[in-house]
Amino acid sequence: MILPALFFYLFAGICVASAVMVIVSRNPVHSVLYLILAFVNASGLFVLMGAEFLGMMLIVVYVGAVAVLFLFVIMMLDVDFLELREGFIEYLPVGLVIGGIFLFELLLTVGFWVINPGVSKTITAAIPTNVSNTEALGLVLYTKYIHYFQLAGMVLLVAMIGAIVLTLRHKASVKRQDINVQNARTPDMAMAMRKVAPGQGLSDADAAEWVK
Secondary structure, three states, rough: OOHHHHHHHHHHHHHHOOOHHHHOOHHHHHHHHHHHHHHHHHHHHHHOOHHHHHHHHHHHHHHHHHHHHHHHHHHHOOOOOOHHHHHHHHHHHHHHHHHHHHHHHHHHHHHHHOOHHHHHHHHHOOOOOOOOOHHHHHHHHHHOOHHHHHHHHHHHHHHHHHHHHHHOOOOOOOOOOOOHHHHHOOOOOOOOOOOOOOOOOOOOOHHHHHHH
């Protein structure tokens, strides 16, 4: 039992230290790198608890997709953080008030939180012991909680569509594609025959009509 305990304290200590460095680091690229380190150590904690599926999902989804996406976005945007810090003193009192409220709520939660003795009896389905935790999670997620799973997918779909709608901008100077107009085109509309005299080109009117 000594070796698992040592790994637990190792992963937990690095995870907490990495989370703190994500907040206090001045360079946003370094913050993302510390975030990746925190995810990796949290994955190690999941493996120690026997939930290797959640650990691997944390690596694949959060480290392999989300954190790397954050890193590339931060590096490509090249945000001027000196300009963002100009109003720091102006909004400092409001930030301290909001932070104090959150700290007060956190202390209330930690100080008065008590585990219900009957929480173990709320489990209505027995956890199978002859299958892996990945298979057991799939059996529960896609049978008993399938409606909640589908509802979560719908929420994510609505959020994705909303993000597309909010960021989509139609520019008048950009020629857009119209599928109905393209499908209604005939050979006479798509091609025009012009007889060009030797040594001469199309007139401006013919050229404009051809481009149109």
